[in-house]
Amino acid sequence: MPIYSEIYNRTRETSVLLTATLSIRNTSETDTLYLSRVAYFNTEGTLVRQYLEQSIYLKPMETVDYVIEEKDDAGGTGANFLIDWYANRPIKPLFQAVMLGAVSNQAFSFTTEGINVR
Secondary structure (H helix, E strand, O other): EEEEOOEEEOOEEEEOEEEEEEEEEEOOOOOEEEEEEEEEEEOOOEEEOOOOOOOOEEEEOOOEEOOOOOOOOOOOOOOEEEEEEOOOOOOOOEEEEEEEEOOOOEEEEEEEEEOOOO
């Protein structure tokens, strides 16, 4: 799941820190989604932090969010989340991120979506 906690502004030497929210949504109306790992990696691929000490579950249609605060510069411009999940039946959860930032008097936001890597 790509996450942009920092983006370049005008040049490679100038960047802007962003607030980033990872949203994990169970889109099933009937089945439970289990999360066994939510891990945050920086641009170099180094693990920054683990968000789960043990597996959790999301009830049907439930959502959980993880926030990278604007002041948190540990991820850099190419940060990623790795999410390990499973379900008892085939479901299609939604993994999205929303990034927000501002430069001077201009605010902006954009989204990314995760892909299945296994």
